[in-house]
Amino acid sequence: MNRNDRWLQAWQNSANLDDAFCTMGRSSYSISDYFKYLSDIAKGLGQIKNTDRLLDMAGGAGYIAMYFSPLFSKVDSFDYAPAMIEKSKKECQGFENINVYVDNLLDLSETKRKAHCYEKIILGGALQYFDDYDDIEKILLHLFNVLKPNGQCIATHNTDLMLKQAHIDSYQRLDWSQDKIEHALIAEEDRFWLDFSKVKKIALALGFKNCQQSKIHADLFQSTHMFDFILTK
DSSP states (O other), rough: OOOOHHHHHHHHHTTTTOOEEEEEOOTOOOOOHHHHHHHHHHHHHSSSOTTTTTEETTTSSSHHHHHGGGGGEEEEESSSSSSHHHHHHTTTTTTTTEEEEETHHHHHHHHTTOOOOOEEEEEESSSSSSSHHHHHHHHHHHHHEEEEEEEEEEEEEBBGGGGHHHHHHHGGSOOHHHHHHHHHHHHHHHHOBHHHHHHHHHHHHHHEEEEEOOOOTTGGGGTTTTEEEEEEE
């Protein structure tokens, strides 16, 4: 079983959790943390027009889509975990401009079938769940093909290979049992840690005119071992 399939089961299980932040994999978040995350996304998207269309890739239970819904003419939000999409359909009731559906970043078949292109795209924290740079290249190519010229995408919370060892070492300073630490470290090793320079090289070769690394808000835990990046077509 590849990394993507293993994480699929984890997200299927997360869909059944009552805590909204847990369904996002952000169990330690406060409301303040969440809005700092949203602020990072808004900055990364740049100027938004009310005629723009947004694609929320790996959108989970739809909480990002609901926040940005008033700013866009249409929001398409997908996830690859069917249970998460069922939850999203319930949560997004009443938001007439949000459309949620199941799709997979590696083929984007359902999104392509809609034959829409988007001014703005959010790719939320999903690249760490894939196997290699071939997968990253496939995903970025699909993204390129559904992004309008001059459109902008922010890819949030990507594990930073340059910060991996320091992050791993930090677990030994926690007041946790050794069993809990070992369990956490297994999960960390099951993530794909990205070298931004390689991601940028792939993006520019695919035709993006810009790929810029962006810092995560310093108050967020993810800032210690992750980075955002912004793509412009």
